[in-house]
Amino acid sequence: MDRQQSGRNLTQQLVHVLGAAIANGRYRPGDGLPSEASLCDEHGISRSATREAIKMLTAKGLITSRPRQGIRVQPRARWNLFDPDVLGWILNASPSLEMLREFLQLRMAIEKEAAALAAADQDRQKVAAIGAALQQMKEAEEGLRDPVEADIAFHINILNATNNPFYVQLGSFIETALRVSIRFTNRIKGVETASYANHKKLFDAIDRGEILAARAASGAMQAEALALIEGELDRREIEGSVATA
Amino acid sequence: MDRQQSGRNLTQQLVHVLGAAIANGRYRPGDGLPSEASLCDEHGISRSATREAIKMLTAKGLITSRPRQGIRVQPRARWNLFDPDVLGWILNASPSLEMLREFLQLRMAIEKEAAALAAADQDRQKVAAIGAALQQMKEAEEGLRDPVEADIAFHINILNATNNPFYVQLGSFIETALRVSIRFTNRIKGVETASYANHKKLFDAIDRGEILAARAASGAMQAEALALIEGELDRREIEGSVATA
DNA sequence: GGCCCATTTATTTGTCATATTAATCGATTG
Protein backbone atom coordinates (compact mmCIF):
# COMPACT_ATOMS: atom_id res chain seq x y z
CA MET A 1 0.00 0.00 0.00
CA ASP A 2 1.28 3.43 -0.93
CA ARG A 3 2.55 4.91 2.28
CA GLN A 4 2.87 8.52 1.15
CA GLN A 5 -0.63 8.86 -0.11
CA SER A 6 -3.27 11.36 0.76
CA GLY A 7 -2.34 12.36 4.29
CA ARG A 8 -4.26 9.42 5.69
CA ASN A 9 -2.60 6.79 7.78
CA LEU A 10 -2.42 3.18 6.69
CA THR A 11 -5.39 2.08 8.75
CA GLN A 12 -7.66 4.74 7.29
CA GLN A 13 -6.48 3.99 3.77
CA LEU A 14 -7.35 0.34 4.19
CA VAL A 15 -10.70 1.23 5.72
CA HIS A 16 -11.60 3.22 2.64
CA VAL A 17 -10.33 0.63 0.19
CA LEU A 18 -12.27 -2.17 1.87
CA GLY A 19 -15.34 -0.03 2.55
CA ALA A 20 -15.55 0.93 -1.12
CA ALA A 21 -14.99 -2.67 -2.20
CA ILE A 22 -17.82 -3.86 0.00
CA ALA A 23 -20.15 -1.08 -1.12
CA ASN A 24 -19.58 -1.75 -4.80
CA GLY A 25 -20.30 -5.44 -4.42
CA ARG A 26 -16.82 -6.83 -4.81
CA TYR A 27 -17.49 -8.56 -1.50
CA ARG A 28 -21.15 -9.36 -0.96
CA PRO A 29 -23.21 -9.81 2.21
CA GLY A 30 -22.63 -13.29 3.53
CA ASP A 31 -19.36 -13.63 1.69
CA GLY A 32 -16.11 -13.89 3.57
CA LEU A 33 -13.34 -11.39 3.12
CA PRO A 34 -9.75 -12.61 2.94
CA SER A 35 -8.33 -13.54 6.32
CA GLU A 36 -6.29 -11.05 8.32
CA ALA A 37 -3.11 -12.68 7.15
CA SER A 38 -4.11 -12.46 3.49
CA LEU A 39 -5.11 -8.82 3.81
CA CYS A 40 -1.70 -8.06 5.32
CA ASP A 41 0.01 -9.72 2.37
CA GLU A 42 -2.22 -8.17 -0.28
CA HIS A 43 -1.71 -4.65 1.00
CA GLY A 44 1.77 -5.04 2.34
CA ILE A 45 1.02 -3.76 5.83
CA SER A 46 1.25 -5.13 9.33
CA ARG A 47 -1.37 -7.05 11.23
CA SER A 48 -1.92 -4.19 13.67
CA ALA A 49 -2.90 -1.76 10.95
CA THR A 50 -5.04 -4.38 9.26
CA ARG A 51 -6.86 -5.34 12.43
CA GLU A 52 -7.55 -1.73 13.30
CA ALA A 53 -9.10 -1.20 9.89
CA ILE A 54 -11.26 -4.27 10.41
CA LYS A 55 -12.39 -2.95 13.76
CA MET A 56 -13.41 0.36 12.23
CA LEU A 57 -15.46 -1.36 9.56
CA THR A 58 -17.00 -3.52 12.26
CA ALA A 59 -17.94 -0.38 14.18
CA LYS A 60 -19.71 0.92 11.08
CA GLY A 61 -21.71 -2.28 10.79
CA LEU A 62 -20.23 -3.49 7.49
CA ILE A 63 -18.55 -6.65 8.72
CA THR A 64 -18.20 -9.05 11.62
CA SER A 65 -15.21 -11.13 12.51
CA ARG A 66 -15.00 -14.21 14.66
CA PRO A 67 -12.30 -16.77 15.26
CA ARG A 68 -12.28 -19.65 12.82
CA GLN A 69 -15.12 -18.11 10.81
CA GLY A 70 -13.08 -15.20 9.53
CA ILE A 71 -14.37 -11.83 8.36
CA ARG A 72 -17.81 -11.66 6.78
CA VAL A 73 -19.84 -8.94 5.17
CA GLN A 74 -22.99 -8.10 7.13
CA PRO A 75 -26.39 -7.87 5.45
CA ARG A 76 -27.06 -4.36 4.20
CA ALA A 77 -29.75 -3.76 6.80
CA ARG A 78 -26.98 -3.74 9.42
CA TRP A 79 -24.83 -1.14 7.70
CA ASN A 80 -24.86 2.28 9.32
CA LEU A 81 -26.22 4.10 6.29
CA PHE A 82 -26.18 7.35 8.20
CA ASP A 83 -22.44 7.20 8.68
CA PRO A 84 -21.05 9.69 6.15
CA ASP A 85 -18.27 7.30 5.13
CA VAL A 86 -20.63 4.41 4.50
CA LEU A 87 -23.06 6.58 2.60
CA GLY A 88 -20.25 8.01 0.51
CA TRP A 89 -18.98 4.57 -0.44
CA ILE A 90 -22.44 3.43 -1.43
CA LEU A 91 -23.32 6.48 -3.45
CA ASN A 92 -20.01 6.63 -5.25
CA ALA A 93 -20.24 2.95 -6.03
CA SER A 94 -23.61 3.06 -7.72
CA PRO A 95 -25.37 6.42 -7.89
CA SER A 96 -28.51 4.90 -9.35
CA LEU A 97 -31.73 6.77 -9.98
CA GLU A 98 -33.50 4.34 -7.67
CA MET A 99 -31.25 5.24 -4.78
CA LEU A 100 -31.59 8.89 -5.61
CA ARG A 101 -35.33 8.53 -5.34
CA GLU A 102 -35.03 6.71 -2.04
CA PHE A 103 -32.81 9.46 -0.76
CA LEU A 104 -35.30 12.11 -1.82
CA GLN A 105 -38.08 10.20 -0.13
CA LEU A 106 -36.14 10.51 3.09
CA ARG A 107 -35.30 14.17 2.58
CA MET A 108 -39.00 14.76 1.96
CA ALA A 109 -39.72 13.53 5.47
CA ILE A 110 -36.82 15.18 7.24
CA GLU A 111 -36.67 18.58 5.65
CA LYS A 112 -40.38 19.27 5.73
CA GLU A 113 -40.47 18.82 9.49
CA ALA A 114 -37.14 20.58 9.90
CA ALA A 115 -38.54 23.65 8.17
CA ALA A 116 -41.55 23.56 10.46
CA LEU A 117 -39.38 23.18 13.57
CA ALA A 118 -37.09 25.99 12.47
CA ALA A 119 -40.06 28.26 11.91
CA ALA A 120 -41.40 27.37 15.34
CA ASP A 121 -38.14 27.72 17.24
CA GLN A 122 -37.22 31.16 15.86
CA ASP A 123 -33.55 31.10 16.75
CA ARG A 124 -32.74 34.45 15.18
CA GLN A 125 -29.04 33.82 14.80
CA LYS A 126 -29.53 30.51 13.04
CA VAL A 127 -32.31 31.86 10.87
CA ALA A 128 -29.91 34.61 9.84
CA ALA A 129 -27.44 31.93 8.77
CA ILE A 130 -30.08 30.50 6.45
CA GLY A 131 -30.57 33.98 5.02
CA ALA A 132 -26.84 34.33 4.43
CA ALA A 133 -26.79 31.08 2.48
CA LEU A 134 -29.75 32.30 0.46
CA GLN A 135 -27.82 35.44 -0.38
CA GLN A 136 -24.93 33.30 -1.58
CA MET A 137 -27.32 31.39 -3.81
CA LYS A 138 -28.37 34.66 -5.38
CA GLU A 139 -24.77 35.64 -5.97
CA ALA A 140 -24.16 32.20 -7.42
CA GLU A 141 -26.88 32.78 -9.98
CA GLU A 142 -24.81 35.69 -11.21
CA GLY A 143 -21.78 33.43 -11.41
CA LEU A 144 -19.97 34.91 -8.43
CA ARG A 145 -20.03 31.79 -6.28
CA ASP A 146 -20.27 28.05 -6.36
CA PRO A 147 -24.00 27.30 -6.58
CA VAL A 148 -23.64 23.79 -5.16
CA GLU A 149 -21.97 24.94 -1.96
CA ALA A 150 -24.54 27.66 -1.40
CA ASP A 151 -27.40 25.24 -1.97
CA ILE A 152 -25.96 22.73 0.47
CA ALA A 153 -25.32 25.42 3.07
CA PHE A 154 -28.93 26.55 2.82
CA HIS A 155 -30.32 23.13 3.60
CA ILE A 156 -27.79 22.40 6.33
CA ASN A 157 -28.57 25.68 8.04
CA ILE A 158 -32.25 24.86 8.18
CA LEU A 159 -31.42 21.62 9.98
CA ASN A 160 -29.21 23.54 12.40
CA ALA A 161 -31.98 26.02 13.07
CA THR A 162 -34.19 23.27 14.49
CA ASN A 163 -31.91 23.13 17.54
CA ASN A 164 -32.70 19.44 17.61
CA PRO A 165 -29.51 17.35 17.72
CA PHE A 166 -31.02 14.56 15.65
CA TYR A 167 -31.81 16.90 12.80
CA VAL A 168 -28.47 18.64 13.15
CA GLN A 169 -26.68 15.32 12.88
CA LEU A 170 -28.56 14.55 9.68
CA GLY A 171 -26.77 17.54 8.20
CA SER A 172 -23.62 15.59 7.47
CA PHE A 173 -25.71 12.81 6.00
CA ILE A 174 -27.62 15.12 3.70
CA GLU A 175 -24.50 16.99 2.73
CA THR A 176 -22.77 13.80 1.61
CA ALA A 177 -25.74 12.61 -0.37
CA LEU A 178 -26.44 16.03 -1.83
CA ARG A 179 -22.99 16.33 -3.33
CA VAL A 180 -23.49 13.12 -5.24
CA SER A 181 -27.08 13.67 -6.20
CA ILE A 182 -26.55 17.22 -7.45
CA ARG A 183 -23.79 16.01 -9.72
CA PHE A 184 -26.27 13.42 -10.89
CA THR A 185 -29.45 15.42 -11.36
CA ASN A 186 -27.66 18.23 -13.15
CA ARG A 187 -27.01 15.76 -15.96
CA ILE A 188 -30.70 15.11 -16.35
CA LYS A 189 -32.14 18.55 -16.56
CA GLY A 190 -31.67 22.05 -15.28
CA VAL A 191 -32.99 21.07 -11.88
CA GLU A 192 -31.63 23.99 -9.96
CA THR A 193 -32.62 26.67 -12.44
CA ALA A 194 -35.68 28.26 -10.90
CA SER A 195 -34.47 27.30 -7.46
CA TYR A 196 -33.70 30.70 -5.97
CA ALA A 197 -37.33 31.77 -5.96
CA ASN A 198 -38.39 28.54 -4.27
CA HIS A 199 -35.69 28.78 -1.66
CA LYS A 200 -36.57 32.37 -0.92
CA LYS A 201 -40.18 31.46 -0.34
CA LEU A 202 -39.10 28.80 2.13
CA PHE A 203 -36.74 31.16 3.90
CA ASP A 204 -39.38 33.87 4.23
CA ALA A 205 -41.82 31.45 5.81
CA ILE A 206 -39.23 30.32 8.36
CA ASP A 207 -38.13 33.88 9.01
CA ARG A 208 -41.71 34.97 9.75
CA GLY A 209 -42.41 31.93 11.88
CA GLU A 210 -45.12 30.66 9.58
CA ILE A 211 -44.98 26.99 10.46
CA LEU A 212 -47.51 25.65 8.01
CA ALA A 213 -46.17 27.73 5.14
CA ALA A 214 -42.63 26.60 5.86
CA ARG A 215 -43.62 22.96 5.84
CA ALA A 216 -45.57 23.43 2.63
CA ALA A 217 -42.79 25.32 0.86
CA SER A 218 -40.24 22.67 1.77
CA GLY A 219 -42.57 19.88 0.74
CA ALA A 220 -43.24 21.54 -2.60
CA MET A 221 -39.56 21.83 -3.38
CA GLN A 222 -38.90 18.22 -2.52
CA ALA A 223 -41.95 17.01 -4.40
CA GLU A 224 -40.77 18.82 -7.49
CA ALA A 225 -37.37 17.14 -7.41
CA LEU A 226 -38.96 13.80 -6.67
CA ALA A 227 -41.38 14.13 -9.58
CA LEU A 228 -38.47 14.86 -11.88
CA ILE A 229 -36.66 11.70 -10.82
CA GLU A 230 -39.76 9.54 -10.99
CA GLY A 231 -40.54 10.92 -14.42
CA GLU A 232 -37.06 9.99 -15.53
CA LEU A 233 -37.45 6.52 -14.01
CA ASP A 234 -40.73 6.01 -15.88
CA ARG A 235 -39.22 7.27 -19.11
CA ARG A 236 -36.33 4.84 -18.88
CA GLU A 237 -38.66 2.00 -18.08
CA ILE A 238 -40.75 2.69 -21.18
CA GLU A 239 -37.66 3.06 -23.32
CA GLY A 240 -36.41 -0.20 -21.89
CA SER A 241 -39.60 -2.09 -22.71
CA VAL A 242 -39.72 -0.60 -26.20
CA ALA A 243 -36.13 -1.61 -26.77
CA THR A 244 -36.77 -5.19 -25.73
CA ALA A 245 -40.06 -5.47 -27.66
CA MET B 1 -10.69 -5.48 33.29
CA ASP B 2 -12.80 -8.52 34.04
CA ARG B 3 -11.93 -11.02 31.37
CA GLN B 4 -14.82 -13.44 31.87
CA GLN B 5 -17.55 -10.88 31.64
CA SER B 6 -20.55 -10.80 29.42
CA GLY B 7 -19.46 -12.78 26.40
CA ARG B 8 -17.83 -9.70 24.91
CA ASN B 9 -14.17 -9.55 24.10
CA LEU B 10 -11.85 -7.10 25.76
CA THR B 11 -11.95 -4.58 22.96
CA GLN B 12 -15.73 -4.43 22.92
CA GLN B 13 -15.86 -4.15 26.69
CA LEU B 14 -13.56 -1.17 26.61
CA VAL B 15 -15.54 0.38 23.75
CA HIS B 16 -18.68 0.24 25.85
CA VAL B 17 -17.03 1.50 29.00
CA LEU B 18 -15.48 4.47 27.24
CA GLY B 19 -18.52 5.12 25.05
CA ALA B 20 -20.75 5.28 28.10
CA ALA B 21 -18.25 7.49 29.94
CA ILE B 22 -18.17 9.94 27.06
CA ALA B 23 -21.95 9.95 26.68
CA ASN B 24 -22.57 10.64 30.34
CA GLY B 25 -20.17 13.56 30.38
CA ARG B 26 -17.32 12.05 32.34
CA TYR B 27 -15.18 13.11 29.39
CA ARG B 28 -16.48 16.19 27.62
CA PRO B 29 -16.12 17.42 24.05
CA GLY B 30 -12.76 19.09 23.68
CA ASP B 31 -11.36 17.27 26.69
CA GLY B 32 -8.60 14.77 26.31
CA LEU B 33 -8.99 11.18 27.33
CA PRO B 34 -6.13 9.42 29.10
CA SER B 35 -3.35 8.39 26.75
CA GLU B 36 -3.20 4.91 25.30
CA ALA B 37 -0.62 3.93 27.88
CA SER B 38 -2.78 5.16 30.76
CA LEU B 39 -5.83 3.37 29.44
CA CYS B 40 -3.84 0.14 29.28
CA ASP B 41 -2.80 0.55 32.89
CA GLU B 42 -6.21 1.60 34.14
CA HIS B 43 -7.97 -1.35 32.58
CA GLY B 44 -5.17 -3.83 32.77
CA ILE B 45 -5.16 -4.80 29.12
CA SER B 46 -2.69 -4.67 26.27
CA ARG B 47 -2.08 -1.84 23.88
CA SER B 48 -3.51 -3.83 20.97
CA ALA B 49 -6.89 -4.21 22.61
CA THR B 50 -6.87 -0.61 23.75
CA ARG B 51 -5.97 0.76 20.35
CA GLU B 52 -8.65 -1.29 18.65
CA ALA B 53 -11.25 0.08 21.04
CA ILE B 54 -10.07 3.60 20.28
CA LYS B 55 -10.34 2.95 16.56
CA MET B 56 -13.91 1.74 16.96
CA LEU B 57 -14.90 4.84 18.89
CA THR B 58 -13.18 6.93 16.24
CA ALA B 59 -15.23 5.17 13.58
CA LYS B 60 -18.39 6.12 15.47
CA GLY B 61 -17.34 9.74 15.53
CA LEU B 62 -16.91 10.08 19.30
CA ILE B 63 -13.19 10.78 19.41
CA THR B 64 -10.14 11.61 17.36
CA SER B 65 -6.57 10.72 18.08
CA ARG B 66 -3.39 12.28 16.78
CA PRO B 67 0.24 11.92 17.73
CA ARG B 68 1.35 14.19 20.51
CA GLN B 69 -2.14 15.58 20.95
CA GLY B 70 -3.61 12.40 22.32
CA ILE B 71 -7.21 11.30 22.29
CA ARG B 72 -9.92 13.95 22.34
CA VAL B 73 -13.68 13.87 22.52
CA GLN B 74 -15.31 15.23 19.37
CA PRO B 75 -18.09 17.84 19.52
CA ARG B 76 -21.49 16.19 19.79
CA ALA B 77 -22.43 17.27 16.27
CA ARG B 78 -19.84 14.80 14.97
CA TRP B 79 -21.17 11.81 16.92
CA ASN B 80 -23.02 9.25 14.82
CA LEU B 81 -26.28 9.55 16.70
CA PHE B 82 -27.86 7.02 14.41
CA ASP B 83 -25.42 4.34 15.44
CA PRO B 84 -27.40 2.13 17.82
CA ASP B 85 -24.49 1.89 20.25
CA VAL B 86 -24.00 5.64 20.43
CA LEU B 87 -27.69 6.29 20.81
CA GLY B 88 -27.93 3.67 23.53
CA TRP B 89 -25.09 5.20 25.50
CA ILE B 90 -26.63 8.64 25.26
CA LEU B 91 -30.13 7.63 26.20
CA ASN B 92 -29.03 5.45 29.08
CA ALA B 93 -26.81 8.22 30.36
CA SER B 94 -29.48 10.89 30.56
CA PRO B 95 -32.98 9.95 29.43
CA SER B 96 -34.22 13.47 29.82
CA LEU B 97 -37.64 14.71 28.81
CA GLU B 98 -35.99 17.19 26.46
CA MET B 99 -34.24 14.46 24.55
CA LEU B 100 -37.41 12.42 24.52
CA ARG B 101 -39.17 15.34 22.89
CA GLU B 102 -36.40 15.73 20.34
CA PHE B 103 -36.64 12.06 19.55
CA LEU B 104 -40.39 12.30 19.07
CA GLN B 105 -39.92 15.29 16.80
CA LEU B 106 -37.80 13.09 14.60
CA ARG B 107 -40.18 10.15 14.72
CA MET B 108 -42.94 12.54 13.74
CA ALA B 109 -41.10 13.24 10.51
CA ILE B 110 -39.96 9.72 9.74
CA GLU B 111 -42.97 7.65 10.63
CA LYS B 112 -45.52 9.89 8.98
CA GLU B 113 -43.80 9.57 5.63
CA ALA B 114 -43.03 5.91 6.25
CA ALA B 115 -46.72 5.20 6.72
CA ALA B 116 -47.48 7.02 3.49
CA LEU B 117 -44.78 5.15 1.59
CA ALA B 118 -45.92 1.81 2.98
CA ALA B 119 -49.47 2.57 1.92
CA ALA B 120 -48.27 3.52 -1.54
CA ASP B 121 -45.93 0.58 -2.05
CA GLN B 122 -48.44 -2.13 -1.08
CA ASP B 123 -45.97 -4.91 -0.44
CA ARG B 124 -48.55 -7.45 0.69
CA GLN B 125 -46.12 -9.65 2.57
CA LYS B 126 -44.68 -6.78 4.58
CA VAL B 127 -48.09 -5.26 5.22
CA ALA B 128 -49.14 -8.64 6.58
CA ALA B 129 -46.20 -8.48 9.01
CA ILE B 130 -47.55 -5.18 10.33
CA GLY B 131 -50.91 -6.89 10.80
CA ALA B 132 -49.27 -9.73 12.71
CA ALA B 133 -47.65 -7.25 15.08
CA LEU B 134 -50.99 -5.54 15.56
CA GLN B 135 -52.52 -8.89 16.49
CA GLN B 136 -49.79 -9.34 19.08
CA MET B 137 -50.63 -5.94 20.51
CA LYS B 138 -54.21 -7.07 20.92
CA GLU B 139 -53.11 -10.22 22.69
CA ALA B 140 -50.82 -8.12 24.84
CA GLU B 141 -53.79 -6.06 26.00
CA GLU B 142 -55.20 -9.29 27.40
CA GLY B 143 -51.92 -9.95 29.16
CA LEU B 144 -50.80 -12.78 26.90
CA ARG B 145 -47.72 -11.06 25.51
CA ASP B 146 -45.17 -8.38 26.14
CA PRO B 147 -46.83 -5.14 25.05
CA VAL B 148 -43.54 -3.33 24.52
CA GLU B 149 -42.17 -5.88 22.07
CA ALA B 150 -45.39 -5.92 20.09
CA ASP B 151 -45.48 -2.13 19.92
CA ILE B 152 -41.90 -1.95 18.70
CA ALA B 153 -42.47 -4.67 16.13
CA PHE B 154 -45.44 -2.75 14.77
CA HIS B 155 -43.44 0.39 14.13
CA ILE B 156 -40.40 -1.46 12.76
CA ASN B 157 -42.57 -3.37 10.33
CA ILE B 158 -44.01 -0.17 8.92
CA LEU B 159 -40.50 1.04 8.20
CA ASN B 160 -39.69 -2.28 6.53
CA ALA B 161 -42.81 -2.03 4.40
CA THR B 162 -41.52 1.14 2.76
CA ASN B 163 -38.93 -0.96 0.91
CA ASN B 164 -36.69 2.06 1.20
CA PRO B 165 -33.31 1.10 2.71
CA PHE B 166 -32.95 4.41 4.50
CA TYR B 167 -36.21 3.94 6.36
CA VAL B 168 -35.43 0.29 7.01
CA GLN B 169 -32.11 1.26 8.55
CA LEU B 170 -33.86 3.71 10.85
CA GLY B 171 -35.60 0.70 12.34
CA SER B 172 -32.65 -0.17 14.56
CA PHE B 173 -32.39 3.46 15.60
CA ILE B 174 -36.05 3.73 16.52
CA GLU B 175 -36.01 0.40 18.27
CA THR B 176 -33.16 1.47 20.51
CA ALA B 177 -34.75 4.77 21.37
CA LEU B 178 -38.19 3.27 21.80
CA ARG B 179 -37.05 0.83 24.45
CA VAL B 180 -35.74 3.68 26.54
CA SER B 181 -38.55 6.08 25.93
CA ILE B 182 -41.30 3.57 26.63
CA ARG B 183 -39.73 2.80 29.97
CA PHE B 184 -39.72 6.53 30.53
CA THR B 185 -43.17 7.59 29.36
CA ASN B 186 -44.88 4.75 31.18
CA ARG B 187 -43.80 6.41 34.41
CA ILE B 188 -45.59 9.59 33.46
CA LYS B 189 -48.98 8.39 32.48
CA GLY B 190 -50.78 5.51 30.86
CA VAL B 191 -49.46 6.52 27.45
CA GLU B 192 -50.03 3.24 25.71
CA THR B 193 -53.48 2.55 27.11
CA ALA B 194 -55.84 3.40 24.28
CA SER B 195 -53.15 2.63 21.78
CA TYR B 196 -54.57 -0.45 20.12
CA ALA B 197 -57.42 1.48 18.50
CA ASN B 198 -55.01 4.08 17.14
CA HIS B 199 -52.64 1.50 15.80
CA LYS B 200 -55.46 -0.40 14.13
CA LYS B 201 -56.63 2.74 12.35
CA LEU B 202 -53.12 3.27 11.02
CA PHE B 203 -52.80 -0.32 9.92
CA ASP B 204 -56.14 -0.27 8.12
CA ALA B 205 -55.15 2.82 6.17
CA ILE B 206 -51.88 1.23 5.06
CA ASP B 207 -53.60 -2.05 4.28
CA ARG B 208 -56.11 -0.32 2.03
CA GLY B 209 -53.50 1.83 0.37
CA GLU B 210 -55.00 5.07 1.63
CA ILE B 211 -51.92 7.24 1.56
CA LEU B 212 -53.33 10.42 3.04
CA ALA B 213 -55.21 8.57 5.76
CA ALA B 214 -52.09 6.62 6.69
CA ARG B 215 -50.01 9.77 6.97
CA ALA B 216 -52.71 11.45 9.04
CA ALA B 217 -53.20 8.49 11.39
CA SER B 218 -49.46 8.23 12.03
CA GLY B 219 -49.17 11.96 12.55
CA ALA B 220 -52.04 11.95 15.02
CA MET B 221 -50.45 9.22 17.10
CA GLN B 222 -47.13 10.99 17.23
CA ALA B 223 -48.71 14.34 17.96
CA GLU B 224 -50.55 12.84 20.89
CA ALA B 225 -47.37 11.47 22.43
CA LEU B 226 -45.57 14.72 21.75
CA ALA B 227 -48.31 16.77 23.37
CA LEU B 228 -48.07 14.61 26.45
CA ILE B 229 -44.34 15.20 26.75
CA GLU B 230 -44.60 18.90 26.11
CA GLY B 231 -47.36 19.18 28.66
CA GLU B 232 -45.14 17.47 31.18
CA LEU B 233 -42.27 19.78 30.28
CA ASP B 234 -44.48 22.83 30.80
CA ARG B 235 -45.77 21.48 34.08
CA ARG B 236 -42.27 20.94 35.40
CA GLU B 237 -41.20 24.38 34.28
CA ILE B 238 -44.07 25.98 36.16
CA GLU B 239 -43.40 23.89 39.23
CA GLY B 240 -39.77 24.89 39.01
CA SER B 241 -40.51 28.59 38.82
CA VAL B 242 -43.00 28.33 41.69
CA ALA B 243 -40.45 26.46 43.75
CA THR B 244 -37.81 29.10 43.21
CA ALA B 245 -40.23 31.99 43.71
C1' DG C 1 15.17 44.58 26.16
C1' DG C 2 11.60 42.47 23.78
C1' DC C 3 9.73 40.06 19.88
C1' DC C 4 9.71 36.75 16.11
C1' DC C 5 11.23 32.80 13.74
C1' DA C 6 13.84 28.57 13.31
C1' DT C 7 15.35 24.58 15.87
C1' DT C 8 15.27 21.25 19.10
C1' DT C 9 13.06 18.26 22.35
C1' DA C 10 9.81 15.43 24.40
C1' DT C 11 5.48 13.19 24.19
C1' DT C 12 2.09 10.53 22.01
C1' DT C 13 0.22 7.93 18.47
C1' DG C 14 1.45 5.01 14.30
C1' DT C 15 3.55 0.86 12.57
C1' DC C 16 5.87 -3.44 12.73
C1' DA C 17 7.22 -8.25 14.18
C1' DT C 18 6.50 -12.24 16.85
C1' DA C 19 4.60 -15.22 20.24
C1' DT C 20 0.86 -17.12 22.70
C1' DT C 21 -4.07 -17.81 23.84
C1' DA C 22 -8.85 -18.63 22.94
C1' DA C 23 -12.74 -19.76 20.16
C1' DT C 24 -14.92 -22.77 16.99
C1' DC C 25 -15.74 -25.68 12.96
C1' DG C 26 -15.05 -30.30 11.19
C1' DA C 27 -13.32 -34.73 11.42
C1' DT C 28 -12.22 -38.67 14.09
C1' DT C 29 -12.92 -42.12 17.22
C1' DG C 30 -14.76 -44.64 21.18
Place this chain on the structure above:
DNA sequence: CAATCGATTAATATGACAAATAAATGGGCC
Protein backbone atom coordinates in the same frame (compact mmCIF):
# COMPACT_ATOMS: atom_id res chain seq x y z
C1' DC D 1 -24.23 -40.77 18.61
C1' DA D 2 -21.40 -38.25 21.54
C1' DA D 3 -17.17 -36.89 23.26
C1' DT D 4 -12.69 -35.75 21.79
C1' DC D 5 -9.07 -34.09 19.00
C1' DG D 6 -7.00 -31.18 15.46
C1' DA D 7 -6.67 -27.39 12.56
C1' DT D 8 -7.78 -22.71 11.49
C1' DT D 9 -8.64 -18.11 12.55
C1' DA D 10 -9.13 -14.15 15.24
C1' DA D 11 -7.89 -12.23 20.05
C1' DT D 12 -4.44 -10.71 23.12
C1' DA D 13 0.14 -9.60 24.74
C1' DT D 14 4.75 -7.65 24.40
C1' DG D 15 8.55 -4.96 22.90
C1' DA D 16 10.71 -2.23 19.67
C1' DC D 17 11.10 1.61 16.50
C1' DA D 18 9.17 5.41 13.37
C1' DA D 19 6.58 9.50 12.53
C1' DA D 20 4.05 13.43 13.81
C1' DT D 21 3.61 17.49 16.36
C1' DA D 22 2.93 20.63 20.46
C1' DA D 23 5.78 22.97 23.44
C1' DA D 24 10.07 24.62 24.93
C1' DT D 25 14.36 26.69 23.61
C1' DG D 26 17.58 29.71 21.77
C1' DG D 27 19.42 32.93 18.37
C1' DG D 28 18.97 36.83 15.55
C1' DC D 29 16.76 41.16 14.55
C1' DC D 30 14.54 45.55 15.42
